[in-house]
Amino acid sequence: MTTLAVTGRSPVxxxxxxxxxxxxxxxxxIDLLFFGHYAHHGDATLAFSQPFAKVTVPNLSLPGxxxxxxxxxASLALAVVRGFELGKVVRRVTIGLVxxxxxxxxxxxxxxxxxxxxxxxxxxxxTLADSIPLILGVLAGCLCxxxxxxxxxxxxxxxxxxxxxxxxxxxxxxxxxxxxAGSVAGGLVGLLLGVFAITxxxxxxxxxxxxxxxxxxxxxxxxxKVLIPYANTLNSPSTYLPIKIPLLGDIPIIxxxxxDSTLFLYLTYILxxxxxxxxxxxxxxxxxxxxxxHPAAADTVGISVRLTRYRNVILAGLIAGIGGAFxxxxxxxxxxxxxxxxxxxxxxxxxxxxxWTPLGGVGAALLFGFTFELQSxxxxxxxxxxxxxxxxxxxxxxxxxxxxxxxxVRAPAADGQPYVKA
Amino acid sequence: MSEPPPAPAAPPESTPAEPQARPKGSFARAxxxxxxxxNSVVVTILAIITAMVLGGLLIAFTNSTVLEAWxxxxxxxxxxxxxxxxxxxxxxxxxxxxSIFNPHTVASLFHQKSMSVALKDGTVxxxxxxxxxxxxxxxxxxxAGLSVAIAFRAGLFNIGGQSQFIGGxxxxxxxxxxxxxxxxxxxxxxxxxxxxxxxxxxxxVGFLKARTGAHEVIVTIMVNYVMAYxxxxxxxxxxxxxxxxxxxxxxxxDIAGDAHLPLLFGTHLRINAGFLVALACAAGVWWxxxxxxxxxxxxxxxxxxxxxRSAGMSVTRSWILVMLIAGGLAGLxxxxxxxxTDFSLxxxxxxxxxxxxxxxxxxxxxxxxxxVWAALLYGALHAGAxxxxxxxGVPVDIVQVIQALIVMFVAAPPLVRAIFRLREARASxxxxxxxxxxxx
Numbered sequence: 001m002t003t004l005a006v007t008g009r010s011p012v013x014x015x016x017x018x019x020x021x022x023x024x025x026x027x028x029x030i031d032l033l034f035f036g037h038y039a040h041h042g043d044a045t046l047a048f049s050q051p052f053a054k055v056t057v058p059n060l061s062l063p064g065x066x067x068x069x070x071x072x073x074a075s076l077a078l079a080v081v082r083g084f085e086l087g088k089v090v091r092r093v094t095i096g097l098v099x100x101x102x103x104x105x106x107x108x109x110x111x112x113x114x115x116x117x118x119x120x121x122x123x124x125x126x127t128l129a130d131s132i133p134l135i136l137g138v139l140a141g142c143l144c145x146x147x148x149x150x151x152x153x154x155x156x157x158x159x160x161x162x163x164x165x166x167x168x169x170x171x172x173x174x175x176x177x178x179x180x181a182g183s184v185a186g187g188l189v190g191l192l193l194g195v196f197a198i199t200x201x202x203x204x205x206x207x208x209x210x211x212x213x214x215x216x217x218x219x220x221x222x223x224x225k226v227l228i229p230y231a232n233t234l235n236s237p238s239t240y241l242p243i244k245i246p247l248l249g250d251i252p253i254i255x256x257x258x259x260d261s262t263l264f265l266y267l268t269y270i271l272x273x274x275x276x277x278x279x280x281x282x283x284x285x286x287x288x289x290x291x292x293x294h295p296a297a298a299d300t301v302g303i304s305v306r307l308t309r310y311r312n313v314i315l316a317g318l319i320a321g322i323g324g325a326f327x328x329x330x331x332x333x334x335x336x337x338x339x340x341x342x343x344x345x346x347x348x349x350x351x352x353x354x355x356w357t358p359l360g361g362v363g364a365a366l367l368f369g370f371t372f373e374l375q376s377x378x379x380x381x382x383x384x385x386x387x388x389x390x391x392x393x394x395x396x397x398x399x400x401x402x403x404x405x406x407x408x409v410r411a412p413a414a415d416g417q418p419y420v421k422a
Numbered sequence: 423m424s425e426p427p428p429a430p431a432a433p434p435e436s437t438p439a440e441p442q443a444r445p446k447g448s449f450a451r452a453x454x455x456x457x458x459x460x461n462s463v464v465v466t467i468l469a470i471i472t473a474m475v476l477g478g479l480l481i482a483f484t485n486s487t488v489l490e491a492w493x494x495x496x497x498x499x500x501x502x503x504x505x506x507x508x509x510x511x512x513x514x515x516x517x518x519x520x521s522i523f524n525p526h527t528v529a530s531l532f533h534q535k536s537m538s539v540a541l542k543d544g545t546v547x548x549x550x551x552x553x554x555x556x557x558x559x560x561x562x563x564x565x566a567g568l569s570v571a572i573a574f575r576a577g578l579f580n581i582g583g584q585s586q587f588i589g590g591x592x593x594x595x596x597x598x599x600x601x602x603x604x605x606x607x608x609x610x611x612x613x614x615x616x617x618x619x620x621x622x623x624x625x626x627v628g629f630l631k632a633r634t635g636a637h638e639v640i641v642t643i644m645v646n647y648v649m650a651y652x653x654x655x656x657x658x659x660x661x662x663x664x665x666x667x668x669x670x671x672x673x674x675x676d677i678a679g680d681a682h683l684p685l686l687f688g689t690h691l692r693i694n695a696g697f698l699v700a701l702a703c704a705a706g707v708w709w710x711x712x713x714x715x716x717x718x719x720x721x722x723x724x725x726x727x728x729x730x731r732s733a734g735m736s737v738t739r740s741w742i743l744v745m746l747i748a749g750g751l752a753g754l755x756x757x758x759x760x761x762x763t764d765f766s767l768x769x770x771x772x773x774x775x776x777x778x779x780x781x782x783x784x785x786x787x788x789x790x791x792x793x794v795w796a797a798l799l800y801g802a803l804h805a806g807a808x809x810x811x812x813x814x815g816v817p818v819d820i821v822q823v824i825q826a827l828i829v830m831f832v833a834a835p836p837l838v839r840a841i842f843r844l845r846e847a848r849a850s851x852x853x854x855x856x857x858x859x860x861x862x
Binding site for chain 1: 655
């Protein structure tokens with residue numbers, strides 16, 4: 001089966017060499033011909049501090065049209081540079097720069113001559129908040145798939161986590177109980193995934209989709225039947241308030257973005273570090289990856305494939321469930337039907353984008369979170385841009401990624417294949 | 423536990439499809455074997471029963487009257503059980519009345535003075551209305567289900583039903599209101615447009631897989647979102663698909679009357695030619711997969727791509743072609759909804775067809791006949807659900823729960839065998855879709 005993918009992929013290698021320079025040229029031309037050409041006269045103002053901050057950073061005013069032209073020119077120059085053979089790090093830096101230029105040009109176009117200012121702090125705070133469920137979903141995906149079980153049920157784990165989080169936090173009036181309940185709910189979906197995938201050898205992709213349908217139906221049913229009639233007791237939880245970390249939280253720009261948030265963000269930091277180090281720096285992680293790459297070999301050296309997979313699938317559910325709880329008690333409070341709204345699928349995409357590594361996936365999740373936040377901020381100032389196109393960005397980016405244009409993407413070798421002991 | 427709609431399940435072809443190792447013997451012996459070992463038909467029926475029982479339990483134990491009765495279980499166990507039974511069966515009876523046959527309509531038929539009056543004022547139609555609604559609900563499910571099924575047979579998992587549905591619906595709608603054509607030609611052109619709209623998207627997915635190895639599951643999920651946003655965009659631009667004066671409601675103009683699919687049994691019943699199109703497509707897919715060289719290649723590629731390549735078949739060509747056809751079928755589902763019942767497109771027209779199609783294809787074991795039966799079953803559940811909600815207060819979402827449970831049990835025959843203590847099958851004829859990973 002693997003040979004298939006290899007033979008299928010060979011024609012791309014030539015195309016891939018020119019894909020990045022071509023993309024740079026396209027983005028540079030958009031900067032020049034669209035953002036630059038159509039920008040109003042006047043300055044675009046970026047703000048770097050929030051009202052009432054202890055230390056304020058002055059606003060930055062950029063001449064809109066000229067800046068956009070400069071960004072476009074810089075992107076085209078990078079396209080030329082990219083045409084040469086470059087090291088891995090330099091290649092990544094060029095991609096980052098071109099994307100950065102693109103965003104700056106976009107903002108110059110949107111805000112030039114406007115009385116509104118674009119608040120960078122709000123943008124990054126929103127990015128992190130939007131990314132929390134995605135990041136936790138990515139971690140869940142990595143834990144599962146590194147052990148060889150495909151986890152499409154992230155969506156269902158988020159949704160059931162959100163549901164349980166809202167109910168428990170609301171009914172008992174204790175927020176941390178909501179987090180635990182959400183986590184356990186996600187773990188239950190994980191257990192279900194494990195039972196069907198590992199014990200009953202059901203096709204894991206199909207199973208994940210069906211589990212999502214099941215959770216969506218179940219929560220939708222219970223929402224109508226139970227949560228609406230008893231909304232006051234069961235579906236009106238309070239929400240976590242931001243906790244400012246002393247000292248760190250007062251650093252200009254960095255402080256309000258990274259150290260002035262709810263419990264969930266800090267929990268996310270810890271979990272990201274734990275999963276990344278656990279998978280790649282511990283004996284446990286080595287065993288997990290062995291099970292995901294070559295279960296028969298792992299079995300031979302005495303690792304229990306089933307046990308490892310069950311443990312990881314449930315652990316993944318527990319983590320995704322926390323992400324679900326964030327959707328209710330971490331942000332809006334009450335539960336709504338299908339409120340995970342595809343975030344689980346985006347997390348799955350982010351994980352693949354990040355090549356099945358927690359850190360890569362976190363990067364992709366942040367990128368997706370950034371575009372969502374940018375879209376929602378831009379939609380409030382009524383720019384004449386079709387915000388629908390901005391919403392498409394993460395999905396199109398993922399298609400490009402899996403089509404191999406950003407580099408080879410390869411899943412763990414035994415991902416999705418049930419293991420039957422010979 | 424309940425009164426399910428009578429025997430709608432049993433995909434008929436799946437029995438002759440697994441002839442291996444079935445001992446020659448009397449018919450009775452074969453039936454006995456099937457029941458004891460649980461062949462695919464029996465497992466399917468048992469899966470449906472199990473799912474409906476679980477759904478019934480959920481209905482019963484989320485009902486306050488039932489819970490109250492069970493609170494006093496030890497004082498009056500009979501009452502508690504009767505309450506639970508009554509609630510669950512009440513919901514299923516309502517689904518039955520909304521989707522198959524409602525005795526009240528017949529009663530009112532007998533109150534009419536004469537048959538001609540009854541025909542005229544729609545009391546006769548009322549008797550057949552539930553069946554008509556079932557067929558209407560089943561039409562897009564058959565088409566989208568065939569789309570998933572045909573891809574399954576070639577070893578591909580098409581989650582992109584939603585995007586292909588949107589693609590088909592967009593073209594069918596645009597051809598429906600933007601272009602004027604003679605009456606008979608118009609609906610046909612719209613239907614063909616629907617096929618083309620879906621086929622393009624399916625082709626793109628197959629092409630990406632063939633050329634770059636991009637996994638179709640990821641690509642289709644992503645394309646679903648892209649198309650949903652594209653649809654909203656098109657519906658927000660007056661120069662494109664927005665209805666004049668809709669004030670950002672994201673809805674298209676109505677398609678022309680002559681682009682509607684013709685109704686089959688008069689104006690009182692919504693059943694339309696789309697149902698016939700769906701059945702014809704099922705027959706077409708059956709012919710393609712079972713009788714044509716192309717279908718043989720598809721199946722070979724699905725069963726073992728390496729063997730197919732060794733035999734001189736082009737695996738990549740099969741992937742591209744099968745996704746093209748699959749996309750077209752899902753696009754037809756879109757056109758059947760637009761031209762058959764809705765007559766205009768809105769930003770949520772795609773509903774849950776993409777996901778429902780997967781459950782239909784799995785229950786139908788990826789065979790055209792099975793898909794038709796499965797779509798009729800789910801169509802009946804969908805058609806009956808609104809009546810259930812209004813008459814018994816059970817939310818329609820229960821249908822989705824039952825649908826998912828059925829598929830989970832169908833996909834795990836060993837679990838069903840364990841529940842019903844069936845013997846292990848001699849020839850494992852129930853394993854249907856091969857498990858495979860992202861790298862394949």
